[in-house]
Amino acid sequence: MDNKLIVTAAPHITSGDSTQKIMGRVCLALCPALVASVIVFGINALILTAVTVAACVFFEWAYCKLMGREIPVADLSAVVTGMLLAFNMPATLPWWMAIVGAFIAIVIIKQLFGGLGYNFANPAIVGRIALAVGFASRMANYPKPVNGIDALASATPLAVEKGVLGAGEYVTLLLGNHGGVLGETCALAILIGGCYLIATKVISPMIPVSYLATVAVLSLIGGYDPIVQLLSGGLMLGAFFMATDYVTSPTTDKGKLIAGIFMGVVTCAIRFFGTMSEGVSFAILLMNLVTPYIDALTRQDKLGIAKKKKEAAK
Amino acid sequence: MPLPSRIVLSMGQHIGAPAAPQVAKGDQVLVGTVVGKAGGFVSSDIHSGVSGTVDSIITITAPNGAPQTAVVIIPDGKQTVDPAIAPPTVTDLKSFQDAVRASGLVGLGGAGFPTAVKLSPKNLDEIDTLLINGAECEPYITSDNRCFLEDTQYILDGIQAVMKYLEIPRCIIGIEGNKPEAIAKMKSVATAGIEVKELPCRYPQGAEKVLIENCTGREVPFPGLPSDVGVIVMNVTSVAFVGKYLATGMPLTTKRLTVDGDIIKEPKNVEVVIGTPVQELMDFCGGFTEEPGKVLYGGPMMGNCIADLSQPILKNNNAVLAFSKKMAQLPKPTNCIHCGRCTNACPLGLSAKEIVQAYNDGNVELLIELNADLCMSCGTCSFVCPAKRPLAPSIALAKIMMKNGGKK
Numbered sequence: 192m193d194n195k196l197i198v199t200a201a202p203h204i205t206s207g208d209s210t211q212k213i214m215g216r217v218c219l220a221l222c223p224a225l226v227a228s229v230i231v232f233g234i235n236a237l238i239l240t241a242v243t244v245a246a247c248v249f250f251e252w253a254y255c256k257l258m259g260r261e262i263p264v265a266d267l268s269a270v271v272t273g274m275l276l277a278f279n280m281p282a283t284l285p286w287w288m289a290i291v292g293a294f295i296a297i298v299i300i301k302q303l304f305g306g307l308g309y310n311f312a313n314p315a316i317v318g319r320i321a322l323a324v325g326f327a328s329r330m331a332n333y334p335k336p337v338n339g340i341d342a343l344a345s346a347t348p349l350a351v352e353k354g355v356l357g358a359g360e361y362v363t364l365l366l367g368n369h370g371g372v373l374g375e376t377c378a379l380a381i382l383i384g385g386c387y388l389i390a391t392k393v394i395s396p397m398i399p400v401s402y403l404a405t406v407a408v409l410s411l412i413g414g415y416d417p418i419v420q421l422l423s424g425g426l427m428l429g430a431f432f433m434a435t436d437y438v439t440s441p442t443t444d445k446g447k448l449i450a451g452i453f454m455g456v457v458t459c460a461i462r463f464f465g466t467m468s469e470g471v472s473f474a475i476l477l478m479n480l481v482t483p484y485i486d487a488l489t490r491q492d493k494l495g496i497a498k499k500k501k502e503a504a505k
Numbered sequence: 506m507p508l509p510s511r512i513v514l515s516m517g518q519h520i521g522a523p524a525a526p527q528v529a530k531g532d533q534v535l536v537g538t539v540v541g542k543a544g545g546f547v548s549s550d551i552h553s554g555v556s557g558t559v560d561s562i563i564t565i566t567a568p569n570g571a572p573q574t575a576v577v578i579i580p581d582g583k584q585t586v587d588p589a590i591a592p593p594t595v596t597d598l599k600s601f602q603d604a605v606r607a608s609g610l611v612g613l614g615g616a617g618f619p620t621a622v623k624l625s626p627k628n629l630d631e632i633d634t635l636l637i638n639g640a641e642c643e644p645y646i647t648s649d650n651r652c653f654l655e656d657t658q659y660i661l662d663g664i665q666a667v668m669k670y671l672e673i674p675r676c677i678i679g680i681e682g683n684k685p686e687a688i689a690k691m692k693s694v695a696t697a698g699i700e701v702k703e704l705p706c707r708y709p710q711g712a713e714k715v716l717i718e719n720c721t722g723r724e725v726p727f728p729g730l731p732s733d734v735g736v737i738v739m740n741v742t743s744v745a746f747v748g749k750y751l752a753t754g755m756p757l758t759t760k761r762l763t764v765d766g767d768i769i770k771e772p773k774n775v776e777v778v779i780g781t782p783v784q785e786l787m788d789f790c791g792g793f794t795e796e797p798g799k800v801l802y803g804g805p806m807m808g809n810c811i812a813d814l815s816q817p818i819l820k821n822n823n824a825v826l827a828f829s830k831k832m833a834q835l836p837k838p839t840n841c842i843h844c845g846r847c848t849n850a851c852p853l854g855l856s857a858k859e860i861v862q863a864y865n866d867g868n869v870e871l872l873i874e875l876n877a878d879l880c881m882s883c884g885t886c887s888f889v890c891p892a893k894r895p896l897a898p899s900i901a902l903a904k905i906m907m908k909n910g911g912k913k
Contacts, residue, residue, distance in 0.1 A: 197799045197833045198810040200898035202884030204644070205835060208891045210842055266839065308840040308892075442845035442856070486859075493854040493876050494714055495727035 210307075214267035216393050220384035221274045221432065227367055227377035231336045232282035236373050242286050244273030246293035254302045268307050272296050275315035278374020278428055279472075280322070283334045288326055292318040312479040313436045316472050323472070333370035364422035371423075378422045385431030397447035398440060399430040405455020413463050425471040426458065433472075439479040446482075446489035453485075454478050506789045508580045512780030513817035514540050514551050515565060517573045519611040520618045521547030526576050532559045535587035537756055540576050543606075549619045549820075550609040554758030554778035555580035565816070568802055568809040575817070578780070592754040601670040608750040609757040609820070614638055614711065614740030615803055617821035620747070623739070624671065626732040635667055636720055636731075637678040639687065639741040640704055640711030643804025645765045646824045651774045652742050652761060653680070653687035660741060661694055662748030667739070674698055677720045678741070681706045708806060709883040713738050715852045727879050742823070757820055764790045766827035768797055777818055783825055784814035798833030801826045806884040836893040847886035847896050853879050857886035857896045864903035869910065877903045 228236040251269040255262050263269075276292050296318030301310045323330045363369050367377025374381070388394045403421055410417040420426070434440060434454055441450050454474040461470025517523040524541030528534060534553040541551035557580040567573040593604035606621035626632060637660075641649040653660065664676050676699045680688050683706045691701045702720055704710050714725045716738065723734040731738050739747075746757060760779055765772040770791030777786055783800060787793065801808035802822050818825070847857035856875055863871035872878075877900060886896040 196797060196810065196812060196814075197830075198812055199799070199833075199835065200895065200901070201808055201882070202806040202887050202897060203799065203801060203808065203810075203828070203833070203835070204805040204888065205893055206889050206891075208889075209836070209893065210839055210891045213842075213844070213891055263839070268842075306840060308842050437842045437844040439843075442843065442848050442858075444849075490856055490859075490875075491848070491854045493727070493879055494718065494852070495725050495729065496854075496876055496879065 210266045210268070213393055214271050216388065216391055217271045217432070218267060218274060220387045220393075221271075221278070221374070223380035223383045224278060224374045224377060224428070225274070227380035228278070228282070228373040231367050231376055232334060232373065235282045239280060239282060239284060239286070239289055240274060240277040240373065243277035243280070243289045243293055244270055246290045247273035247276065247297050250294055250297040251302065254298050255306075258302075260306070263307060266307065269297060272301070272314045272318075275374070275428075275432060276318045279315065279319040279372050279425065281330065281333050281372050283332055284322075284326075284329055288322060288329060291325075292322045295321045308438055310438055312476055313433055313439045316433055316475050316479070320472050320476060333372065335370050336368050361418055361422065364419065372425070375425045375428050378427045381427040381431055385427075388431065388435075394431070394435040395444065395447060397444050398435050398451045401448045401451025402426075402430040402434060402454050402458075405452045406458055409455060409459040409463075413459065415463065420459075420462070424462075424469045429471040429475055430454075434475050434478065439482055441482055441485045441489060443486075443489050443491050445491070446485045449485055449489065450478050450482065453481070506775050506777055506781075506786070508555060508582060508584070509778060509781040509785045510579070511560065511782070512553070512555055512578050512580070512778055513563075513565065513782060513815075514553065514576045514578065514780040515567065515573050515817060515819060516541045516544075516551060516575060517567055518551060518617060518779075518820040519549045520616060521545060521549070521622075523573065524548060524551045526562055526574060528559045528562075528576060530559055530561055533557075534559060534578060535585050537587040537590040537758065540578070543619075547619055547622050549611050549621075550607065550756070551576075552609050552756040552758050553578055554780060556583050556585040557581045566812060568811065568816075568819075586755075590754050590756075592752060593750070595666070595670070595751060598670045601666065604751065605747060607756070608746070610743060610746055610750070611757075611820050612740055613742040613746065613760070613821055613823065615807070615821055615823060617819070620739070620743055623737060624667065626730075626737065628732055629671060631735050632671065632673055632732060632737055633675060633735045634721055634737070635664065635671075635673045635676040636717060636736050636738045637664065637676065637741050637744055638711055638713070638716055638738055639678055639680040639684070639691075640716060641684070642681060642706070642708045642710040642712075643806050643808075643824075644708075645826055646763045646804050648761045648763045648774050648823050649741050650684045650687050652745050653684065653690055656745040656749070657690055657694055659745040659748035659752070660691070661696070661699075662751065663744035663746070664699060664748075665696070666747060666751055667737075667744065668698065671737070673737070676700065677702050679704050679710075679716055679720050681710055709852055709881075709885060712852060712881055712883055714881070727876070760818060760820060760822060762818070762822050763824040764826075765824065766801075767832055768793045768795050768827050768829045770794055779820055780817045782814065783811060783816050783818065786818065786825060787814065787827065793827060795829055797827045798830030799828045801828075806888065807882060835895075838894045839892045841892055841894060844891060846889040846891065850885050850889045852883060852885060853881065855880055855900075857900065860903055861894070861896055861899045864899055864906060867906070869907060872903055872907050878907055880904060 247269040296314035300314040300317045304310045407417040410420040457474035458470045522544035535556045538553045560577040560579045565575045595601045610620040612618040678701045761776045860877045880900045884897045
């Protein structure tokens with residue numbers, strides 16, 4: 192009998208969950224929207240997504256290889272970033288632009304700051320914003336659905352809505368059979384994925400619910416159709432998949448509530464008063480930036496400590 | 506289980522000062538003979554569980570890694586009971602506390618806090634609730650459940666004695682809902698003033714502060730003790746022992762514990778003589794199916810690893826678990842993804858990841874603001890972490906850093 196027993200600090204067991212499994216579930220949750228985008232925009236949507244994902248994974252691998260870091264590709268976080276970034280592009284976007292977006296997201300925003308967990312902003316959001324600013328016309332070159340009459344550029348409902356869109360087109364908005372970027376058009380598919388994430392406890396419903404509710408209420412106050420506001424643009428995708436990114440959103444429920452309301456207000460302000468028709472990505476980016484402060488101000492009550500403070504106040 | 510070939514009685518089986526050996530090599534001892542005398546107020550006597558000869562006084566390594574004196578006794582197999590053993594005469598609070606002190610009882614739930622000290626609170630008038638901890642929330646362990654079923658009457662006697670002599674009007678027995686037999690049994694015997702409360706199965710239900718909040722709605726202030734909110738918490742096994750001691754006068758010399766783990770051939774609950782080497786206990790349970798990777802005193806969440814199988818069973822052990830090499834190897838930690846599970850899961854409301862960050866930064870001010878010293882090392886944060894980060898051990902280090910004023 193040799194005495195070589197392992198001695199470590201407690202606890203000696205861990206849950207079966209892992210970063211990889213969580214990211215895997217997010218990928219799975221994005222699949223309905225991917226399927227919808229292929230149906231709406233054709234096979235190009237799938238190819239563009241594949242190119243973006245491949246580019247993200249490649250940049251992550253190459254950067255870490257170059258820097259002599261451990262290769263984190265297996266955690267699937269780059270795949271999630273790639274899918275989300277692709278979902279923010281119109282199907283007609285040239286591949287090289289998608290690759291530029293992937294580079295900005297993975298190398299500049301994520302890896303230069305230290306990799307997963309150290310990025311101050313959501314990589315996919317910044318990738319999208321960089322592309323939208325840098326290649327404004329191509330990023331706004333929204334193709335019509337492939338089953339439409341012609342595939343010329345058409346405006347996204349949010350842009351149209353300031354003039355034409357009637358209330359009878361809710362179903363079109365829900366199914367996503369209209370112009371726009373890949374992953375944003377089919378609200379129904381995003382909802383299915385979002386519900387899956389909530390059901391599997393990957394995300395808390397707090398951020399999406401408070402975000403969407405704020406937009407709905409402000410739309411009513413501002414005299415806009417709340418259903419159109421909720422179902423169009425990047426709101427659904429942003430609320431369920433991008434604003435809920437662990438790294439860049441608040442930790443506690445209180446913090447998440449504040450973040451959701453904050454993003455709702457910023458989104459509506461941009462949509463109603465700004466020159467841009469869409470404000471979701473900027474709202475999320477701004478929320479990312481204030482997250483450390485929200486976190487510091489919304490810590491949960493500690494057992495036995497809160498009471499002491501209350502008593503001291505008496 | 507049959508008598509072991511030898512027993513090793515550690516002089517440090519409790520929180521507080523170690524006991525002082527009262528015997529020398531070659532001395533004869535009987536069952537119940539005092540082997541170690543309490544070394545202070547917060548300390549406890551150590552008794553022999555066998556009759557036999559003192560073989561030697563040695564130094565062993567305690568679970569916390571520090572050296573500890575221990576008395577080795579070779580049993581003669583006769584199990585002659587010390588003639589001094591007789592049921593104690595208890596008439597009032599003082600004689601009750603003295604009896605508990607003489608019994609060598611320490612908190613059997615795991616902490617090992619001398620029970621006589623616990624039963625001598627400074628604010629006795631304000632204590633209105635005796636809380637019996639039968640949550641048994643750590644995975645694998647079932648010895649408290651057996652205690653409920655086998656020692657029902659002793660539990661009741663113990664509770665009634667504590668309530669009578671400390672003049673506590675109310676008792677709540679908290680049991681996790683996964684022990685329906687224990688709940689039914691206790692409900693069937695509960696007398697006036699005793700309430701059985703079914704608790705949700707949620708680790709760490711049995712943590713003192715969590716249990717108090719769930720059973721009474723009171724929040725123990727920090728820093729403070731349960732007595733500050735009028736509660737005394739006793740483990741069910743401890744209170745059962747009080748009942749048994751009052752009836753028999755036999756001090757604490759045996760312990761029921763769970764032997765389990767993925768490589769134990771015959772997992773079971775065993776009543777063993779305190780001091781039995783772990784190796785002999787393992788042999789009694791059929792041995793290992795494969796070479797052990799890790800052997801623990803206590804549960805998988807808060808238990809301590811033992812360095813070798815010659816280590817003895819201690820008073821406050823409620824389980825010995827053995828895991829294969831495969832299970833013993835914890836997964837490699839990866840980057841924190843700030844999912845917040847550690848924070849949201851903390852039973853005390855601490856922000857685990859922030860505490861670890863502050864520790865890594867050497868930021869003592871932030872550690873104080875985050876109340877890192879409130880942590881009770883339940884291990885929930887480490888367990889839930891998807892990145893497999895060892896948060897609980899880091900927070901333990903952070904607490905040391907706070908004490909040292911910033912030095913790692």
